[in-house]
Amino acid sequence: MKVHVDPERCQGHTLCSMIAPALFTLSDEDGHSTAIDGEVPADQESKADEAIRSCPEQAISVIP
Amino acid sequence: MTTQPVADDDAERKKNRYHFDRHTPDYREKFTDVTAQMLDKCPIAWSDTYGGHWVAAGHSEVFELARSAGHLSNDHDPQHERRGYKGISIPSPDVAFRGGFLEMDPPEQRHYRQLLNPYLSPAAVARWTPLVDEIVRASLNEKIETGRIDFVDDLANIVPAVLTLGMLGIPLKNWDIYVEPIHASVYTSPNSPDIARIQTSRLAMRDDMAAQLAEIRANPRPGLIDALARAEINGSVPPDFELLGIIALLMGGGFDTTTALTARSLEWLSEHPARREQLSAQRGALLDSATEEFLRYFTPAPGDGRTISADCVLAGQEFKEGERVWLSWAMSNRDPAVFPNPNEVDLARTGNRHHSFGLGIHRCIGSNVARMVFKRMVTAVLDRMPDYVCDPAGAEHYQTIGIIQGMKHLPATFTPGPRIGDGLDETIARMQVLVDEEELAAPVTARKGPAVAG
Numbered sequence: 001m002k003v004h005v006d007p008e009r010c011q012g013h014t015l016c017s018m019i020a021p022a023l024f025t026l027s028d029e030d031g032h033s034t035a036i037d038g039e040v041p042a043d044q045e046s047k048a049d050e051a052i053r054s055c056p057e058q059a060i061s062v063i064p
Numbered sequence: 065m066t067t068q069p070v071a072d073d074d075a076e077r078k079k080n081r082y083h084f085d086r087h088t089p090d091y092r093e094k095f096t097d098v099t100a101q102m103l104d105k106c107p108i109a110w111s112d113t114y115g116g117h118w119v120a121a122g123h124s125e126v127f128e129l130a131r132s133a134g135h136l137s138n139d140h141d142p143q144h145e146r147r148g149y150k151g152i153s154i155p156s157p158d159v160a161f162r163g164g165f166l167e168m169d170p171p172e173q174r175h176y177r178q179l180l181n182p183y184l185s186p187a188a189v190a191r192w193t194p195l196v197d198e199i200v201r202a203s204l205n206e207k208i209e210t211g212r213i214d215f216v217d218d219l220a221n222i223v224p225a226v227l228t229l230g231m232l233g234i235p236l237k238n239w240d241i242y243v244e245p246i247h248a249s250v251y252t253s254p255n256s257p258d259i260a261r262i263q264t265s266r267l268a269m270r271d272d273m274a275a276q277l278a279e280i281r282a283n284p285r286p287g288l289i290d291a292l293a294r295a296e297i298n299g300s301v302p303p304d305f306e307l308l309g310i311i312a313l314l315m316g317g318g319f320d321t322t323t324a325l326t327a328r329s330l331e332w333l334s335e336h337p338a339r340r341e342q343l344s345a346q347r348g349a350l351l352d353s354a355t356e357e358f359l360r361y362f363t364p365a366p367g368d369g370r371t372i373s374a375d376c377v378l379a380g381q382e383f384k385e386g387e388r389v390w391l392s393w394a395m396s397n398r399d400p401a402v403f404p405n406p407n408e409v410d411l412a413r414t415g416n417r418h419h420s421f422g423l424g425i426h427r428c429i430g431s432n433v434a435r436m437v438f439k440r441m442v443t444a445v446l447d448r449m450p451d452y453v454c455d456p457a458g459a460e461h462y463q464t465i466g467i468i469q470g471m472k473h474l475p476a477t478f479t480p481g482p483r484i485g486d487g488l489d490e491t492i493a494r495m496q497v498l499v500d501e502e503e504l505a506a507p508v509t510a511r512k513g514p515a516v517a518g
Contacts, residue, residue, distance in 0.1 A: 011427040014186055015417075018352050028188075028508050030181040031432060053415035054356075056423055057131070 002063040003035045003048050009059035016055055020047035035060070077382050082109035084119045084390070086366070087466040095465065096407055099395045108381045114155040117369075117388035118381070123399035123419070125379040126391050129370070130423035132378055133170065136370040136389065138426060140167035147373075147386075154369040154390050161305050164313030166368075166426060173425065175297045176310065180429060182507035183231060183288050189432040191504055192227060195495050196437055199223050200444045201484055202491035208448060211480040215454075216473050219445070220326040221247060221319075224437050226492065228318035231433070232311065233287020233505050234276050236492045245269045246319045251462040251472055273311055277304065287505035288314060314430070322434045324364040324470030326441050331474055332358070332409060333442075334454035343411055344446040351439055354411040358438075360418035361409050364469055366394035368422060393419040394469065452478035 003023060005016070012031035017024040022044055024033045040048045052060045082102055085091060091098060099121065102109060107122025120126045129136060140151025140162035150156035151167040162168065165176035182188060203222050207213040225239040225246075245265040252262050281293045292307045333340040343350050368391050372383040383389070397418045398406040421428035428434070445452065458475035462468065485491070499505060 011424060012181075012185075012431075013421065013427060014432065015356070017186075026186050028182075029185055030178075031185045031187075050414055054417055056417045056419065056421075058127075058417070 001040050001045060001048065002038065003040060003052070004061050004063050005033045005035050006059045006061065007032065007034075009057045011057050011059075013056050016051040016060060019054055020044060020051045023048055024051065033059075077384075078110035080106035080109045082106050082111055082119065083113065084109065084111035085113045086390075086392075087464050089463050092461075092463070092465045095394070096398075099398045102395060103399055108379060115388070117154055117390055118383070119390045119392060120379070121392050121395035121399075122379075123396040123402045125381075126393070126396040126419060127423060128379040129389065130368075130391050130419070130426075132376075133425050135372060135374055135376040135378060135383070137169050137373040138167055138173070138368075138370060139169050139373075149371040149373075150369070150388065151371075152369045154388055156369075161309050163316075164310040166313055167309075169373075170425065172297060176295075177425075177429060179291050179295055180288055180314075182509045183291065183505070184429050184432060185508055186432045188508035189436050191508075192230065192433075193436060193440065195230065195498060195504065196223060196227055196440045197444070198491050198495055199226050199488075200440055202486060202488040204444060204448050205483045205485065205487050208481045208483055212475065212477055213449070213452075214458075214473055214475045215330050215445070216323060216327050216471055219441060220323040220330075220474075222488070223441055224322040224433075225319050226495075227433065227437060228315055230495070230499050231288055231318075231505055232276075232314065233280055233285050233289045234272075236496050236499065237489075238272060239492075241272050242269050242315060243319065246315055247323065250320050250468045250470065253463075270308070273308055274304070277307060277311070285500075285505075286503050286507075286510075290505075291507065317428065317430050318433065320468050320470060321364040322437050324468050325358060325362055325434065325438055327471040327474045328362040328364075328469065329358040329438070329442060330445060330452075330476075331454050331459060331471070334452060334476065336409075339409075339411060340446070341450075344443075344450065347443060347446070350411050351443065353413060353416070355435055355439055356416045356418065357409055357411055357413045359420040360397045360403070360413075360416055362469055363394035363397050363418075363420045365420070365422075365428075366465055366467075366469055367392040368426070393422065394465075448481055448484075449476075449478040452476045 010032045014026060014031050016033050017026050023036055023040060026033055102121040107125045108118060108120050111117055111119050120129050137149050138152055139149040141149050142160055151162055165173045200223055203219050207218050221243050225243040226236050229236055229239055245262060248262045252258055277289055280289045284290055292310055295302060343354055370389045372385055372387045375385050376383050400406050421431040454474055454476045458473060460472040462470050
């Protein structure tokens, strides 16, 4: 699986990187999130799922 | 006439009704019941209070409304230069000026956010952690040998205030000019005999604020005020009253909210000593989720008002231009559709997409500050006063929770311990040197890396 952060929805709540720091990078300037390129490692999939469920703006989605 | 009479149309649109008055002590006492009723029966309801307004309580309803900036306005226009909208407070206070960018719409609001974000981003805030630890340590030092502390007066009022002033670029030692008027004006009723004294302290605060703006403009030093003093918004320099409104917003957001969260959480942890021990022992695994859970459960800032800016249907409800809406972060945070056992504190809760920092383009700009300061204060208390017990007879909650769900006082006793290092005044003086030498208050775009304290 891959994850994607919709930049139009993200408002910089930072919960995704708090939960899964290996999968999400925050902008230094405004804390808005970007997902890593490529496949989510198998041992990170549950964290990816928790990040998706925790995003207040529902900005994170799975790319099959 | 072929159109329906307005009254009939309104009766249909407003068929879900609830008498909602969040400014009464009754609402604080019955919060859980009122919330459950509204979530169950009318997640969006019309209330006749305060001239009539909508109340959104349901999680999905609040989510949709808060993210519809095209139809909901934050604008506050007391001079009737635009459409006369009344900003984020219901009822709207009798003031001449709006309250910073939280009472503006894009694009103006966005210009201010973009200007200030580099001072308040996670990377910018991380640089302040060593300073916060020093102020926390010194605040606890002042009480550690006595076995008695008031967590509001002696800790949770001080640290957010000192940090906020540092980030603004105001001398840290001025914190006590600001802390009392900001804290007390939230919980003091206009009818209180204390109001004259608080007005006096508010004037002293406004004077210092204006003096700081003038001083920083004349002799620039880094910080949020410096950014505002240099600001050009839509190609023009904003008037001072606008900038002072923004400074007041940053202080109001930075001070009493984190104080409230910390006090309520420390009180809860005192009432649940086994959970406190668990949090302390497993803080690596639990501190983040516990912080989000305390944010959800206590929702320090319980909601925001908006004005409908165009006729629309949102979350299944028909709204008319000009109508007022209260978005209840506090009630939506108890929605069982999203939060199983919503009225229980679960320190390990997952999927906790609470609304305590708001949603959409007006997300609390200081959310990263709040989380960091809260965590540093709570963990220091757990380390140095692990057996503290709050005194229920002395604990004083705000009478109403319409503006901030906070506490006036939270006294506690604990087994006395040793001081570590210097006291508060000496520490604040040392930290001022650190702020100045390291230019800590500069935006993250100018400089990176944490401060080296001590």
